[in-house]
Amino acid sequence: MxxxxxxxxxxxxxxxxxxxxxxxxxxxxxxPTFRGDDGVWEHFDEGQFTYGRFRRDPEGFWEDRLDLQEAMFGEEYExxxxxxxxxxxxxxxxxxxxxxxxxxxxxxxxxxxxxxxxxxxxxxxxxxxxxxxxGNARRVRCADCGRRREGDPIFERAADGELPPTCDCGGVYKPDVVxxxxxxxxxxxxxxxxxxxxxxxxxxxxxxxxxxxxxxxxxxxxxxxxxxxxxxxxxxxxxxxxxxxxxxxxxxxxxxxxxxxxxx
Ligand SMILES: [Zn+2]
Known part of the structure; x- marks a missing residue:
């Protein structure tokens, strides 16, 4: 068979x-893939995208994350x-x-x-x-109240200078990925x-x-x-x-x- x-x-x-x-x-x-030849981690420093940095320096984290987001999802995929x-x-x-x-x-x-x-x-x-x-990189999640939102409007706010972007509750949004x-x-x-x-x-x-x-x-x-x-x-x-x-x-x-x- x-x-x-x-x-x-x-x-x-x-x-x-x-x-x-x-x-x-x-x-x-x-x-794009993260690993391997020409993977995203060939162009970005993994060490800048840790949970520790997000907690310590959410502004810097988000600034770098926007570049990564652009590299990953700057185009739309089907x-x-x-x-x-x-x-x-x-x-x-x-x-x-x-x-x-x-x-x-x-x-x-x-x-x-x-x-x-x-x-x-x-x-x-x-x-x-x-x-x-x-997780899902096209969403964000509030680090305090846990509310999830579509990522694009939040990424736009961050790109317009809201660093880090925050939820109505005052909590900082985190990309909804591990x-x-x-x-x-x-x-x-x-x-x-x-x-x-x-x-x-x-x-x-x-x-x-x-x-x-x-x-x-x-x-x-x-x-x-x-x-x-x-x-x-x-x-x-x-x-x-x-x-x-x-x-x-x-x-x-x-x-x-x-x-x-x-x-x-
Ligand atoms: Zn919240």
Whole structure:
């Protein structure tokens, strides 16, 4: 049997299935990567973007953050065929959730697009279908009251000189991402880990699977009996634990997988 059919069969018969994604799914949309050749961290000093600096020097932090934001999201990006295939698989009940290491918000855009919704309220409770393990760089969150807002108007205020930008409550806004030295969002991570344990089929898409806590999720899933599929251009440390490994373009493999799920 073709290996993608094996995977489709496992997803079809699974009580619970989930997908984890990394930078490799957004690269075809043109989103710059943080690491690797010409990655964002080749041009910016990671040490300036720590949680400690945000607390100590929010003005300087925001000044530098605006440059980083421009480098990352100065252009608008659209979800690609791989985001769309996963969103459709989730909508159609094949996937319980999409877990992502990315902060570009493209999975949420794709989910809204396949459902015909407007992009969601940034304060809506995570509906459990897109779990952003490292947050969302297109939003900000008040460091005091926790209120979330769309980032663009706040980034504009900061660019116009409001440094640091502040919430109505007086608290300082923080990009709604996990900064270096900041704790990961506990509830989201726990949900991701329990999904990995419960899944009968687990996909890892476009992730090099080296950054924790996401890196160990496929192995957790495999250990708990899941059929694991990995799609990534390069090899990963989890390849030996996977049932199906495709070193191919995610924008080709995911629509193909979705097509197989549709065909039966
Ligand atoms: Zn506030």
């Amino acid at each position: 073709d290996d993608l059919e094996t995977l489709a069969g496992a997803i079809r018969s699974a009580d619970t299935a989930a997908a984890l994604t990394g930078a490799g799914i957004s690269a075809p949309s043109g989103v 979800p690609n065929a791989a985001h769309e295939a996963l969103a459709a698989m989730e909508r159609d009940g094949h996937l319980e959730a999409v877990l992502t290491q990315n902060t570009d918000g493209l999975h949420r855009d794709a989910a809204a697009a396949v459902r015909g919704d407007e992009p969601g309220d940034p304060n809506a409770k995570a509906d459990g279908t897109v779990l952003e393990l490292h 900064l270096f030295g900041e704790r990961l969002p506990g509830a989201v991570i726990q949900r991701a880990q329990s999904l990995a344990r419960e899944s009968d089929a687990f996909l890892a898409i476009g992730s090099s699977l080296v950054v924790e806590p996401a890196a160990s999720l496929p192995r957790v899933a495999a250990r708990n009996g899941a059929t694991v599929g990995i799609v990534n251009l390069e090899s990963t440390p989890c390849d030996d634990d996977a049932d199906v490994v495709r070193r191919e373009d995610v924008t080709e493999v995911l629509p193909e997988l979705r097509g197989l799920l549709e065909s039966k």
